[in-house]
Each structure stands twice: as C-alpha cells, then as structure tokens.
Amino acid sequence: MAKQQLLLIGHGMVGQRYLESLVAQGGRDQFDVTVLCEEPLPAYDRVGLTSYFSGKTADDLSLVPQGFFEEHGITLKLKTRADSIDRAAKTVTTNTGETLAYDKLVLATGSYPFVPPIPGNDRDNCFVYRTIDDLDAMIAASKGGKVGAVVGGGLLGLEAAKALHDLGLETHVVEFAPRLMAVQVDDFGGGLLKDKIQELGVTVHTSTGTQEIIDGESCKHRMVFGEDKHLETDLIVFSAGIRPQDALGRACELELGERGGIVVNDHCVTSDEDVYAIGEVALWNGRIFGLVAPGYQMAEIAAEHLMGKAEKAFQGADMSTKLKLMGVDVASIGDAHGNTPGCRSTVFMDQTAGIYKKAVVSECGKKLLGAVLVGDAADYGNLLQLCLNEMDLPGDPAALVAPVSDGAPLLGADALPDTAQICSCNNVSKGDLCAAIDGGCMTVGDLKACTNAAGTCGGCAALVKQVLDSELEKRGVEVNNHVCEHFPYSREEIYHLVRVGQITTFDQLLEKHGSGDGCDICKPTVANVLASCWNDWVLNKPHAGLQDTNDYFMGNMQRDGTYSIVPRVAGGEITPDKLIVLGEVAKKYDLYTKITGGQRVDLFGARVDQLPEIWKILVEAGFETGHAYGKSVRTVKSCVGSTWCRYGVKDSVGTAIQIEERYKGLRSPHKLKFAVSGCTRECAEAQSKDVGVIATEKGWNLYVCGNGGMRPRHADLFASDLSDEELIKYTDRFLMFYIKTADRLQRTSVWMENLEGGLDYLKDVIINDSLGIGEELEAQMKHIIGTYQCEWKTAIEDKEAVKRFKHFVNDDANDDNLQYVRERGQRRPAYEHERIETVQEA
C-alpha cells in the first residue's frame, strides 16, 4: 500500500516534538512526511532565546538531533511559507510556488507578537522578540544606539529588557497595566518585582501608554506618553503579548474562536477531520496555551491520534510558571489572583530582603489553590505539588509562606503520589523517576540523563533530588558517598580533614579518621588529595605505596605490563629538534609511536627498567613529564590561532601554553582537559573540554564542564569577553573549587550537574564569590603552582628511587614473558593466540 502524505506546517518547538513523537511510534511506516518551515533555521529553543545574547549560538539552541531528518527520511523545506490551503483538493500552496498534496495536515504555526496599533510603530529600529532573525536585527541596531525601550512588561517583555540591558543599552520597560507581569503576579508581587528590576538599572514605567512614536531629539525616536511626558530611545521592542498565527486556517474557513485561534477537540483535530492544530495556534475549550509544556502535550496527543491510538486526550494544562527574570526569581501557581469564590490568602512580605510570597487557600483552609512567589521561589516545587495533587495541607496555611525557621521541608517527596508530575517541561512523573531508580539510577545526574527530568528549565532539580534520596532510602540503599570501608567520609570530607588537620601522610589520616589497612580505592584517592593540597613529590616514601601503578612508575601501564610515555608538549607546539629527539628515543628503544588526541606523542612498550634511562634522555633534551598517567591536568589543546591562521583573532597557542604551564602537574579528582581556540570557528574543540577557551574580538569566552568519552557533553558558556587576568582568575577558582568539592573520579560535568543550583550556582561562587572563598582558592592554587616539580626529573636524580625501577628485586633480568608481533612497521604485544610457548624451566 502506498504511503499517505503527511504535511506539517511550522517547525518550531512543538512541530519538532510532533515529529519526534511520530517517529517514535513508527509513523514513518505509514506516512511520507514533509515539513514547511518559514524561518531559515530548523526548530530551536525559543524559550531559551535570551541566552543567544549571552553567547549561545544558533547551533546551541537547535532542538534537532544531528542527522534527524536524514535518518528518518523526513523532507524539511526551510524558508518555505505555506500561503494557502485548499481543503477540497487537499493541497497546500507555498510562497515558492509549489503545490503540495496531503492526506493529513498538521498546523503548528504558533503565534505572532502583537504590536499595539500606535502611530509610528513601523518606523526603523522597531522590533518584535520572537525569532533568531529578530535578535540579530536588534543586535545590529544596538551598535549605533544608547537607549532601548520595551513595550510590554510581561514575561517576554522582561526577557527582552534583559537582552537590551546585556547589549549595553540604557533600558526602559513601558507597561500599560499598573504592574509588571500582570497575568502571573498580584499588585504586591508586581511592585516588589519592579523595585528589584529597577535596582538592576532598568527603568520601569507602569500605567503608561504610548500615544505615538515620532522623531526624537537626543535619540532616534521619541515615544509620546502624554502632553508633557515622553521617552527618547534609539530602538523599540514590542512585546505586548502574542496572537495565534491562524491566518491560514481563517482563509480556508476552519472553525476559529471569536478572538482567534483554530478550534480543536481533545485530540487536537480541527473542524476538518484531516487537519490537526497544535501548540499556540490551537484553541481548546476557548483557551490558547502560550507555554511550551502544553504544546508538547498536544504534539504527543495529535501524533498518537494520527496513529490510531486515542487513549490520551488533552485536558487542559497547568499554567504555573517559575522563572528567573534578570536574576529575580518569580513564580506563579494556579489561581494566583484568588479568583475562586470564598478563597483566602496568606501573605508574607519582607521588603528589606526583597521577598514576597502569597498562598491562596480554599475556603475550608485545607487545600492550596494558588501562589505567587517573588524574590525567593525555592518552595515552588513543593507548593506546585500540593496544588496540582489537591493534597491536604500539612499544617497551618501560614506555614506555607512563613520563613522556615528550622529548615524543615514543607512536604516530603514521600507524600507525593506516583502520578505527581515532577518535571513539567519534559512531563516526567514521580513514577517515571522511581522506575529509573529501579533501573539503576543513583544520582541526580543519572536521572537527568535517563528521564530528562530537570533537563530544560531546571526548576524541579531540588525536588528530583528529594525524590531520589527518599526512594533510595526506601529501597534500603544506604545513601552514603563514603570513599570505601576504611573511611566513613566522602572525598570532599577527606579533602577537608586533610586541609584543616594539616595532615600530610596517609598513615596519619588512617590513624586519626580511618580503620583497617586502606585499599586500592582510598589510597590513590588520599594520595591525590594530599598532592592537591601539599603537592609533595608522589614518590616520597610515605606516598609511594599509595599510588596506582601508573603514578608509581609515572607511565601508563598497557595490557602486557609495559608502560607508555607521554612527554608534555604544551599547547601542542613542538620544535623540529624536540620532535627528532622523540623519534630517536622511539627508534632506539623500538617504542610503538602514536599521536594522541591531546596533540602529544605517545611512546608505547617501555619496560620498567627502561623508564629511567629513557627519561634521562628526554629530560636532558628539555622535556618534562606529561602527567598522562595521573588524575591530573593533561593537555591544553590549541589551534594555531593568530600565529599563522588568517582567521585567528587571538594568540591561542600562546594562551594554551601559558595555561598548560600554569596548571601542569595539578592533581584533581579526575583527569582535566583544556583547549584554546583562536576564533569562533573553534578548531581546538574547546567546547568538549573541562575548561574551554574561545577567542572573541572582545576577549575570551570561557566554557566549562564539557567532556568527550563515554558520555560526551558540550561545555557550558561560563563567562564572556574576559581579559587575560579574568580568565586566569576564574579558571584558578573553578579548578580549586572542583578539587575541593568533587567526588572521587567525578568529571567536572557530572560534578556540576550534581551541584544543587548547577551552573548558576557555580557562576555565583566563582564570579560573584558568593561563598567568600575566592581569594582562598586563588591562594591555594598559587601554592600548587609555586611547588611544581617535574616528577621524572626528581626521580632520575634520586638514586634510591631509580632502584625501584626493576622487574626483579633479586636479578637484573627482564620479564621473559613479553612477546611482540610487528604490524604496520611497529611492534605490539602478541595476542594470546599468537604467542609462542616458551620452554618452562623446571
């Protein structure tokens, strides 16, 4: 049977979710799918649009998995707008002149920004805030201006104001209503929000209507508010609400609501049974849902209905929201305005601290109906669950908003039913989390990777952690992060004990705080912590027995028991003379030679007894150890940058060498990899490193917590346009804070994902020094840098130490078990089946 034609108009967040849902249900077996996208880019994260101003690229914001369209054979037509629908002929005509036939049609055209009918609203440098193109235009216009104004003080308006503020403009918000965020918060909350936003340098004009926009005197425009009131501004952004993009539906006479929106039933089917509408264009029960979560729900329901499964029906959506506006937490839950008959409110307000909380409670005083939180939205998760699940309040309603004196949580995660939705962005219920925990998830990071909970806005992260802890406890899993049976402490606690107690050896620590003899888990961990704190030579007698063989012999043990050697090649820059030395050494000792991913040379197959003599040659030639064997700083990869490259904007090689020289030898909970790119083409792949640095015309962009390997993760932008000094300062603090608080063998990515508060918290600690430990961290780093030594140089100068590099204590012979095979011109250890039996001595 021939496949049917499915046409999707609109490729935004909801459109993409629809495609993913369809593919997951095998929809491609029944349908040929074509997608029309008016914008030049495929679906991107419109909710995260503002982050485009803080350095995220269009690629970062993209929601389409790489190769998605190719893999599933879906046709995507970019820059193609549907101009009309002929429902009788079942065709769609596009602006490119094509006519496409369909059997089923899905409208996901979203909404458009409402621009108030003010005379002059079509002047130059008047924008809306909806697409990446809009943002690019705003950025271009901001360059010639000083002042920017946003018309509309709702959620999007404040986002736009933040964007203008970040662009360096004197920023104004003009709101017709008497308060900001009129839909979500009440007068008190709105007033407090206004105060806080003004403190940040944005001027807010409430109860202010614009009559017309005319030529300005000091700026490009003048917004006229009244007879003697006006505002001069260079650019204007309209963000006065959205309207459903329903023109196509109107023209082909689908049923529309009185105030617009294409009417749909519980399965998102319109008045034409072959046409669906989903997302912000759809009108359900007289309501438009301007949030992404209900849009996603509609996408999934419509896809299921198309595939003949109609169990799930759209039942409306909770419009509660929590967000951070210009650094201010704002949340609104349920009936925030107290419109329910008979309801009562309890309010807490602290103008000094800038906190406002209101709980709306049912007449009987037993149920929470709604809430407003400004300045502190930490209780959002708990309150939302109480409200959505119609749970009986745990006590006096006043306790819901009163400051918690003993730090006790309001509501245990235990009390939640399995159906409770924990993450509304990705529709993850408590039951889903429990299933994932049964499936082996042990950390918040695991749960995030497995269920995507807390993966979008992160608002539910604290609640996810509560569920995890209580569920693990229920399953009898002792929630402890003790290093091993010998120390009832986490790595972070051990670090603290070592620092505070000035402990310098493993034996001291074991005596004071541990039991037994130690083991292969705690010994290397403690050795590593001691090195991070005091930076003694790793082969000093008290430390020697603690080291993993790689650290003990300062090489990487391979499968036959020999070692590989990786000298440091800072920044990947090496002179021909030094390269020749490496070649000569490799030739002399017949070492298998390979280039590493970190721009160095790896020499394989050195026996323990050969290591000191090889290193003597290398050290004499000016090489230092590369610490490829340690849980420590490895390499700083670089592109050639402005040294040679015609696109390079800064000296990436020089900076890479400077960074590598600074942090070489630093021992850390896990290996650390760095990279520096000389321009945004990013040839050094800095965004896959623990610390990535990318040159911009204004300075350095710093990325943190990326990694390759088994679970690759892109690094997050941490700070933009840094000077050389700032770059080093933040990196010092970042690394020492990681060393101080991470778990054993925890890469920076997992560490950061498990920090409560995540990236924002980390920025607070490092950039704003919120814990007041910035200088201490820098001083500790200074000590490490000041006590650096090349471990191999020290070793070859120490006769006692060199004596340990022998295979037998009682014989100068070598291991007679080593057998090699030559392959592609080099040797490698023989596999089991290639080995030649040696005659056993009696």
Next chain:
Amino acid sequence: MNSSVAVEWKAVCKVSDVLPGTGVGVRLPAGQAALFCTRNGQFYALDNMDPFSHANVLSRGILGSIGDRKVVASPIYKQHFDLETGQCIEDETVSLNVYPVRVEGDVIEVAMSAAH
C-alpha cells in the same frame, strides 16, 4: 602437604629493599613471584602473573584490606587476591600460588616452590 619434604629457601633481598606498603618482583627458579611488605611489616609472596591479563604485574598492585583479609589489587583489571591464601575475591574459581616467606636477620627468604 607433604611434611617430609623440606622447604628449600632462596634469599632474595634485604628487608630494607621492600618499602612497607609496596611489592617487588622476585625471580625464582620456577618462575616469578610477587613479594609484598604490608604497612605493619609482614611479608607475603604470591605468583607474579595476573591470571586475568596474563601479565607479570601483581608485584605492582596496591596493598590493602577488605574486612579482615589482607589483599593486593591487580594493577590491570583491579581484582583482589588474598595475601594469605592467594584466593581471588571476585572469582572463587581463581586462586594464586602462595610462597612461604621468612626473615633471617635482615634477609628475606622465599620458598622456591609454592605451598600446597
């Protein structure tokens, strides 16, 4: 054990040659052994060959304890072996030969053949 056969001892090194908490490789007429000195100064010897990787590396493992058992961890795939019995903790079908060790003055002697 056949008690009628006298143990043949081989002097291998001085006590000071083995740092407490580490091991060294020992060449015996019958092959290779790994000689360990625990942090309390007790000596043990096992086969040097790691049965999981077939590499002669056990002398380079980290010493420690699991409960009351003194163990060495293979540096390759990290299995643990009981220093007293040679038993692999992770796989009960695998065990190593154990070589008796004695200290004569400041010299360490290892039995030339394994205990049975």
